[in-house]
Amino acid sequence: MFKRTFAYTETASQTVSVATQREPFLVMEDVSKVYPTSKGPYTVLDGVNLTVAEGEFICVIGHSGCGKSTLLNMVAGFNHPTSGEVRLGSKPITKPGPDRMVVFQNYALLPWRTAFENVYLAVNAVHPNKPQAEKRAIVREHLAMVGLSEAADKKPPQLSGGMKQRVSIARALAIRPQVLILDEPFGALDAITKEELQEELLKIWNDHRCTVLMITHDIDEALFLADRLVMMTNGPHAKIGEVMEIPFPRPRDRARIMEDPQYYKLRNYALDFLYHRFAHDE
């Protein structure tokens, strides 16, 4: 339905064909998740299908309780589908691993270690046999990438929320994951810090081109960052409602995107999906 609406946009249809031509990399096939409760089984996700190409930037949006985090936790390996399968490459995902690194909502930094040591712990765990000098160089390189060289020796309680999230992103990227999973990474940050970090994330992604799955509540964030926006229906029995292609050319510039008349069409479409067609009951 959506595709028909925007079929006249040439760029949009082109991106669609490019995306479908690419090799399937991360595949969610008929994924369902049912939790047993005292009141009987509770179906969170019901038949989710999504194929992500390598190097794609995907944002997932939906009301709270729609199972976005459950879905991403399955990709991370913390959680297993009740039925269906999640595959990376051709291998089914069975447990967490550094090839699918997570940037946690609450940063999940160890408060008794400095920013440097937090990143080093990850690098050391993934490359135990590399010489120490090389591991330290990797840590320094990634802290510099997120602009934190100067705060390397500070501990998380001394860092601001934005800086903590930067450390967390540096930690995630330092181990070169195939898939980067971000669970509402900028939700707790102020608007300015949020925009700064979005731009940095986009720049880093442009250089690295790892596959990104990101949960967000912010439509503008999704439109600025993602190749495709996955919109989920409400739970229980949540599934993917629609997938919106975001056709803006890269590298993206926030001001230029905002001026694009298409931006508002896409934005209104997503808003309509979230607040009219699948409005939250409460």
Next chain:
Amino acid sequence: MTTLRTRPARSLQNPWLSRINKQFPDIVPPIIATAIFLVIWQLFSLTPGATLPGPVQVVRDTWILIFWPFFDLGGTNKGLFWQILASLQRVAISYVLAAIFGIGLGILIGTSKVMSKALDPLFQLLRTVPPLAWVPISLAALRQNEPAALFVIFITAIWPILINTAVGVKQIPQDYNNVAKVLQLTRKEYFFNILIPAALPYIFTGLRIAIGLAWLAIIAAEIVMSGIVGIGFFIWEAYQNNNVSEVILALVYIGVVGLLLDKIMAWIETLIVPQGQKS
């Protein structure tokens, strides 16, 4: 600003006292409180029919013990320094053992749900047994005063360490465990990088409670065990000989040592527990 600051100083009657109060603001109030306490005690002891000596009488009766803490006449007839040292040595041995076993078992219970379910009821039951109740059973089992005393301290001190360690391990934030899972940390890496630092504030809370209990237990244990050098038995012997002043002096010493032990643990805690991590 300056007029505001000088005004209260001028209004104070005693400039000497105010200077001390300014330099040691935490010292003057407790000294005044203690002095008032001693005066009230002295007044009560002067009332007709008083059974306990007042502070002046205590010092008069025990000044030999106060000024010669290092004498050693053999047997249990030793200065208070040696009595306290003997008790402290027992505490040290048993406390270290209690810490080792308590932290070890606490980690086991904290990390294993099966172990937790299996052992928790037993531990909850045993921990409520008061130190003195352990004395007869340990004497019956070990047959000698010295090991029995050590066991009583051990069994008293282990529970807060064990239970706090277990709680500390159980409450490690899920986020940290998820990081460990994603990075596939080895058991050793997880243990030293996440489990121990995360549980450390709780472990120290347990250790601090335990040092107080261990000191409590040794006094109780020694009172019952005749013929050993130690501050507990010293109290009992003084009581048997009707030297109430000596009993009171020993109580003061016990209190001071207990306070010092607690302060030492608190100080070690500030050295070891990572910053921003204190519970």
